[in-house]
Amino acid sequence: MRNIFIVFVNTIRRSKSAIAVTAAAGILLCVIFNLMLPLYATFSQPGLNLGLCVYNETAFSADFKAYLADDLRMKLTEKADYDELSKMLVDRKISGIIEVENDEITATFLDDYANRAFVTAYLESYLSAVSVNPNARATAIPLTITSANSKTAQEAQQGAFRTSTGFFLSFSFILGLFIAWQIFNDRGGGVYSRVKASNMRTASYISGICLEGILCTLLQSGIFIGYLAISGKDIGMNFWFAALLCLLYSLFVVGFSLFCALVFKSQGSIIATVVGGSSIMCMIGGAYFPIATAPEFMQKLARVVPQYWFSDAVDRLQSGAGAGFHLLVLTLFALLTFILSGVWFAYEKS
Amino acid sequence: MIYIIKKQFLILIRDKGSLFFTVLFPALLVMILGNMLDKLDNPDSVIGDINLQYIGINTKILPKIDGVSFIEASSFEAAKIAVEADAATAAVQFSERGIELYQGRDSIKNRALESVFRGISIGAVNSEKTFVQTKNLGYNRTMLDYYAVTMIAMIVFMGGGVSGASTVFEERKNGTLSRTAMSPKSRASLYFGTVLSFLPQSALQVICTMLPSILIFNAHYANTIAGNLLLFSMFFIVGISTCSVFALVGLFIKINPTMVIMPAVWALMFLSGSFAQDVYITGFSDILPPRLVQNAAFELTIFGRYEKCVSAIIVSAFVLALSSVLGAIIFSRKAKI
Structure with a gap:
């Protein structure tokens, strides 16, 4: 126990910057959450983006434009240059190009545009109406729209929390890099060899380093979850449960970084594994993008990384389902990395 | 060198x-x-299938769009209950007051239906004649x-x-x-x-x-x-x-x-x-x-x-x-x- 404490205190002394960085990461997560809120609140009624190319202005073209922009609330990008609009279409900044020449309308889409039938129907309905009655818009039947439910502030908060957790999964590895550097420096400075030669037990050295890592991760998730709890945000799940998820994931990060630092002997390899590995794991695991939209093989592949189990647990908890199995898997991931690190350290010592 | x-x-x-x-x-x-x-690489979300319950509408004026199905409801209230239970995308009724559209929770489907009924409200009719020429860009990425x-x-x-x-x-x-x-x-x-x-x-x-x-x-x-x-x-x-x-x-x-x-x-x-x-x-x-x-x-x-x-x-x-x-x-x- 005394050895663990000595390693722990020494690690804290040597890596004050790690504590500062993880605290900053915690604050940054709170900022990201608040930046995401308005995005989720306004996402409920996105307008359709269309490019409009009017070759000659007429009363018809003016009425048609007003119909698209005012009645259907489409976001129109007007350009006289079709070529420029075609670049925007390829870049998916617009859904289609509508060309108006006299009373003729041509709609251009990409061949994989899923809503082509709908957009064509919107245009056809206007044209069929004005073919019968040129003042169709002025004599329209009143349309009353009510809604069963609209996007609530709670849903926006839950969405913002889900996105922020993606950043949490990524930021945690900054700490991982600090831990890996710590051990790498121990190795370079000879501390590691002296520890191996001493009567210090494997578990003591690893526990001492890890305790500092856990303290930092608690600080990061504590600031983030604590802020959400104190400010009374609705994250769609129990705050203690969210904190537990963060803790289990942080344990995995600490274990993973420890293992990388013990196994790889060069600075480049450690950076490649921790930075490169974590970036890829976060992407595969659905930290940044919803995994449901990925191809089936990638959805299956996602299950091998803990980020998937974390993200899926958040999704399930927010939809009211249980995530006990996910907690178990995250625990096993964390345990596995620590066991592997211990075995490797013991193997090197022997 | x-x-x-x-x-x-x-x-x-x-x-x-x-x-x-x-x-x-x-x-x-x-x-x-x-x-x-x-x-995710789309300027707008996919609308998908729409299931609309209607009352008092001449079905001839409803547009024929792939993926949109129309079911006649027993009453507007019953249709609204179906929408609230997510059994229908929206409910619509034609009356003296005009067109009443009761939307569900899906904002993308709501936007599509609103556009459809805006067209109907200005007097759009279903006809064999097509007014819009459609084409493919020819490039894609x-x-x-x-x-x-x-x-x-x-x-x-x-x-x-x-x-x-x-x-x-x-x-x-x-x-x-x-x-x-x-x-x-x-x-x-x-x-x-x-x-x-x-x-x-x-x-x-x-x-x-x-x-x-x-x-x-x-x-x-x-x-x-x-x-x-x-x-x-x-x-x-x-x-x-x-x-x-x-x-x-x-x-x-x-x-x-x-x-x-x-x-x-x-x-x-x-x-x-x-x-x-x-x-x-x-x-x-x-x-x-x-x-x-x-x-x-x-x-x-x-x-x-x-x-x-x-x-x-x-x-x-x-x-x-x-x-x-x-x-x-x-x-x-x-x-x-």
């Missing part, structure tokens, strides 16, 4: 970290980002194709930046820089040798991203062999000139360049839309070199226009020559290296 090139190449292939970031990382990112974002290009840009700028600046830093740190400077060779030729030593690395970076993207992940670059060679040439020369510019920067940097240049180039790539094409600042992103290079590549790969690629090659060659000469002069005249 050949020895310097050989030495730099050996350093590259011996360092597992550099090798990972040069050979494997970009290809993996092309695969992951291209596949994961493919279905998947997300895989997008990242296949931007990841090469990322690797030539980030890899070139870090390795360019690190070369001088590492030599200085290891003490080999001052020993090399004392050799009979002129300092200028040593510096030119260092710049030329980036040739194999730059070629390797581009090849190692292009080939797996084409052969394994089925990404598309230019349609012709000549177009692909031009694309390779552009990225190759951009890579060397980036190395050369950052080697010049490295002459002045005293701290580990990776810690400074990697975040700076990352931010540059981020603002150039390399990681997400929606990230774009009007008037600013357009002048960033990675964005210019990416746009030149897309002009070639999508539209088959090569003018911007050629311009990029000429500008890069000029930057390479200028930075190399400037670097050689500074390296020759610097008293303490």
